[in-house]
Amino acid sequence: MSHSNWKRLWLGLLGTGLGLGLAAPAMADWALNMPRGATAISNEVYDLHMLILGICCLIAIVVFGVMIVSIFLHRKSRGVEPAQFHHSTKAEIIWTVIPILILVGMAVPAAETLVRMEDTRNADITVKVTGYQWKWRYDYLDDEIGFYSTLDRASNAARRLNSGIQPAGVDNYLLDVDNPLVVPVGAKVRLLITAADVLHAWWMPDFAIKKDAIPGFVNEAWFRVEKAGTYRGQCAELCGRDHGFMPVVVIAKDPADYAEWMADQRSAAGLGDEPGEALAATPVAATPVAATPVAATSVAAAAPADDGERRIDDLVAMGESLYQQHCAACHQTDGSGMAPAFPALAGSPVVTGSLDEHVGVVLKGRPGTAMAPFGPQLTDLQLAAIVTYQRNAWGNDTGDVVQPGYIAAAR
DSSP, rough: OOOOHHHHHHHHHHHHHHHHHHGGGTTTTOOSSSOOBBBBHHHHHHHHHHHHHHHHHHHHHHHHHHHHHHHHOHHHHHHOOOOOOOOOOOHHHHHHHHHHHHHHHHHHHHHHHHHTTTTSSOSSSEEEEEEEEEEEEEEEETTEEEEEEEHHHHHHHHHTTOOOGGGGSSTTTOBBSSOEEETTTTTTTTEEEHHHHEEEEEEEGGGGGEEEEBBOOOOOEEEEEEOOOOEEEOOOOOOOOGGGOEEEEEEOOOOOHHHHHOOOOOOOTTTTEEEEOOSSSSSOOOOOTTOOSSOESSSSOOOOOOOOOOOHHHHHHHHHHHHHHHOOOOOOHOOBBBBBTTTTTTTTTHHHHHHHHHHHHHHHOOTSOOOOOOTSSHHHHHHHHHHHTTTTTTTOOOOOOOOHHHHHHHO
16 A cells, blocks of 8 residues: 555544544434443443453454554565465464453353342342233232333324324333332342243343243343332333333332332232231222322232222223223224224224123133233223223214123123
8 A cells, every 4th residue: 555545544534533523412312332230230241341342342453453564564565475384383372272261251250240140039029020912010929919011101192193292292202101110229129020922021221131021931030229210121022013112111219118109009909008918998999091109909819899880981981091001002092903903993893792792802802813811901890991981982882881790790
């Protein structure tokens, strides 16, 4: 390469560096490197990442440096004659031993971190995490409460075609939920991760956790959050049409605030102050999606049968809220569906026809289709409200009023 070509090369590199430097303020909102996490393990993973990245960069600099120098100083145009040799035991030993030492130096700290990542013993809290299309369920096994966590209403409305809502105007668009997982700061939280339908993956970058949720199989993970705050993740396994709409949100609270939150959840679920102590109170009515605190349901058993008669107006109002949360993602807000996978409910012969068939589909689903069974997921009152709403919305003016007792009898 001539002197003028080398000059052009260095000027080009200098110009590129200056351009990147000037553009740095515009790039401040995103980063190429992985972030530091909120747990000790995630910080260890970050340190390992930086260590191994540094080693790789150093190797690249040495190897390519030697190559470039050799090419420049020993090129044919300078009259250099290549060395003639066929074997060097010393060279082979050197280039075998050095990589082994480098690999061992990386493997030892990595193995220690991996062992700690898999050690779920002596947990303070155990939460069963179940993936559904397309939501999560969290069951606090020690406290006998559980609830579903779905995409928040604002994001769910903005993501729909022709909604007229600008996603940029929605806070934490597609990264917020109605009912987050809540944990206390400083506690070791053990997760039992599984799925009820297809493969999912519970991914929380701030905790350095990504575990597959597999039907019929339980994976374990754990974390201990060191700082109160809100942490966001997502499902990281392609699980169907709405895979991108089932975020993961964890809120870490101070222990006193967590204890107060847990007391509210147990009270809402009709449970006593301590696990195993049921309240001798009236059955718990399901709370609409937007309610706060979360309307928890008992893990030990379904809510007792609710024989109280409900007015159609009350059922339709509750059903509309629940429909938006559990059904609209597939069947659309206006009941128009998305054929052929998700049939329209407006004018549907199932919705406007036999009540027994309609309730049976909602309770037990339809094998071989995308219609999941909602019987295990919702209470009698919630299901009664959804069916009543569907049979009286979008022109389906059947006038039918489905009571919780009817759902209980159909289970």
